[in-house]
């Protein structure tokens with residue numbers, strides 16, 4: 387079987403009929419070489435701390451780039467109080483837990499972390515379960531809650547971890563944010579499956595748009611289903627007090643399962659699930675990832691401080707929103723298409739994957755580090771440059787980036803193409 391490298395995407399290498407594992411790895415290795423020889427380097431190396439400016443080894447040079455590739459939305463990975471709290475955790479507990487939570491690896495700081503994240507959502511500790519990553523929080527929760535008698539009804543734009551969580555159950559996808567299509571599936575599933583769980587993101591990771599959570603919640607209740615919301619990109623950013631997408635519509639205590647991460651706004655690593663106390667207990671003691679895998683390390687004490695800072699230092703959220711509004715307006719004034727984004731994730735929609743790759747390369751040449759996103763992360767003709775805006779971006783960073791887009795647009799006419 388021959389793969390045409392000029393049109394291939396990563397998806398084409400997931401499985402190649404008739405090739406064993408070594409042959410598949412071999413052909414993939416050649417593909418990466420081909421991509422590199424065309425100037426696409428998929429793993430640039432950061433030599434300095436995460437933030438709005440990163441020292442990166444790219445394009446045979448090592449230099450400082452204005453960065454939009456990390457989701458350190460409030461800048462908490464570098465906040466002195468967060469760092470100090472993490473250091474204190476390591477000093478008190480050492481560097482690791484050395485056991486899974488169920489057989490001796492559950493420490494006081496896990497208890498404190500669960501208590502803090504639960505109370506952030508106005509809930510009790512019993513209603514929170516902490517996982518190693520946001521990915522695991524989603525996949526593990528779904529794998530233990532849904533079996534072959536059940537159905538997961540998912541917005542097609544949810545994160546890969548949700549898809550992975552659905553491998554043991556039935557799954558139906560509905561077009562992104564399409565309420566009619568969701569209702570059709572809910573109606574057809576109502577008496578056919580035991581548990582019906584609708585899974586959506588609060589904020590979608592590639593478009594930065596927000597789900598119509600109120601309408602979806604109403605539909606879910608109408609058809610006796612349950613609702614799970616992954617709010618990885620909403621918590622800390624949206625809502626009157628930063629509680630995420632569900633805060634302003636008054637749904638924080640109404641949605642059945644909320645999942646999230648500690649690796650974005652909270653500047654660390656880990657994931658969490660917030661749900662009814664009996665469901666949480668079931669997940670805590672039955673999920674294979676809790677039984678057989680270690681969870682958050684001692685430096686997670688930094689997360690506790692980061693959660694507290696959402697209330698203690700709201701100025702970071704204000705600064706982030708100033709940046710988001712300024713930058714999006716600047717892009718739109720250039721005629722660039724940012725779609726339906728209303729969060730810290732801002733795409734510049736280009737459409738053609740090759741042009742998108744070229745824009746990414748030109749931005750790198752101009753000292754700006756972004757993520758060109760192509761199929762399968764988005765539809766084939768919906769490629770874009772994806773950027774995460776952070777509170778640590780200064781106006782001069784945003785202006786330099788807008789100027790770079792203006793130059794590139796003059797050359798490649800990306801505003802007209804989409």
Ligand code: PMP
Nearest residue numbers: 519520521545591618647649656
């Ligand atoms: N859900 C969404 C919507 C995400 O964007 C991500 C991370 N990109 C995750 C879950 C997984 O989070 P983590 O990195 O903590 O595994």
